Amino acid sequence: MPVYNAEKHLQEAIESILNQTFTDFELLLINDGSTDACDTIIRSFKDSRIRYVINDENLKLIKTLNRGLHLAKGKYIARMDADDIAEPNRLQLQFEFMEANPNIGVCGTGFHSFGSVDSITNYPETDARIKFMALYQCPFCHPSVILRNSVVRENNLTYSLNYPHAEDYEFWLRMGRVSELANLQSVLLHYRQHDESVSVTEENTQIRLSEEIRKMYFQELGVNASPEELELFRKANYQYQSFDIDQVRALGKLLERMVSAGQKSAYIDDQSLRPLISELWxxxxxxxxxxxxxxxxxxxxTAKKLGVEMSGSNQLKLWVKCLLKIDRS
Known part of the structure; x- marks a missing residue:
């Protein structure tokens, strides 16, 4: 848990970890030069499971995260932010899942956003669907994840300094090369949203770097997509978007290239990719x-080139809708 000037919510965050039903863990708290009462709050806890580390200077988040990866001793590394709240059974459920699925290197969870918003989010559950989502947005809630330490160490994986405020999104690309990915559908984290959240204060940086990272994911698939194609694909995955007919045609061409590239790519196996692309189309x-x-x-x-078509009855329904020019239903 990186800690920086988080006195408002730090005690609640720490208590939510110390009160877990799973008890065999070390809580690594790294104080990154806080100037508020964080040090006092941390020292007030007398739990032997706490390991308290203080950075000699303010290293910022990415270097602090990497220090945490280096210092972590456990078989698994669970992430947590200093202003979030973990459900009591979070670590138990993630530990049991990772033990039962040794092929998984990263496991996130569903989460409840609260504060300035109030919503429940579940990201895709399976490796193929997670990697498909990564082509248009980050597929994990970072503070909800648990990592397999052996995968991190054996592959010398660290967060890149080149992607501040989107470092996790790029990190999943490299984790996905050497392990499978998963998300539990249980809501196990309460993710605090407020005016000081990075998603608010660094929104423009996140948007710019996320576009660069999406391009990298497409390149991993074997497709060199233009900025316009990246944005078209992103919007297509949010069903409320409205395209003109030329954009529909352009999306079809992009999906054809993706299927063709997927036959040779190790990013997602072809048998998993085709149905996902067909569903989107x-x-x-x-x-x-x-x-x-x-x-x-x-x-x-396009469906003919994708190799997967709707059933005859559904094709008839689409034909009738097109004939009558029916808007969404």
Missing amino acids: QNTCINHAKHGLGVWSIYKA
């Missing part, structure tokens, strides 16, 4: 039937 065409039979023609041409 079908939903996009259904949502844009308002453009008429031109969308039907585009759907058929």
Whole structure:
């Protein structure tokens, strides 16, 4: 748990870990030069499971995270932020899952965002769906994850200094090369949102670097996508987006390239990638039937190249919607 000027919520965060149903762990607290009452709060705890480390200077988050990776002694490394709250059974469920699935290197959880917002989020559960999501957004809630320490150490993995405020998104790319990824669907973390959150204060930096990272994920698949294609693919995965017919056609061409590249790529196996791309293509065409039979023609041409088509009855429904130019339903 990196700690920097987090006195408002630090005690609650620490207590949520010390009160876990799973008790065999070391809580590594790294104070990164806090100037508030963090030191006093940490020293007030007398639990022998706490290991308290103070940086000689303010190293900032990424270097502090990397110091944590270096210092962590356990079989697994669980992340936690100093202003979040873990459910009492978080570590127990993640430990049991990792023990039962030695192929998994990273396991995140569902989370409850609270504070300035109030929502529940679950990211995809399986390796293929997580890697597909990574092509358009970060597929983990960083402070919810648990890492397999052997994978980190054997592959000399650290967070890159080149991606401040998006360091985790890039890190999953390299973890995904050497292990499988997973998300538990249980909500095991309460993720605090406030005006001082990085997602608020560094929003522009996150957006810019996330685009660079998405391009890297596409390159991992074997596709050199333009900024316009990256944005088109990102928007297509949010079903509320509305495209003109030329954008629908452009998306189809991009998906064809992705399927072709996927046959040779180790990023996602072809048998997992095709259904995911086909699902996206079908939903996009259904949502844009308002453009008429031109969308039907585009759907058929691309679906044939993707190698996966809708059932006959669903194709008939799409054709009727296109014929009648029915807007989303």
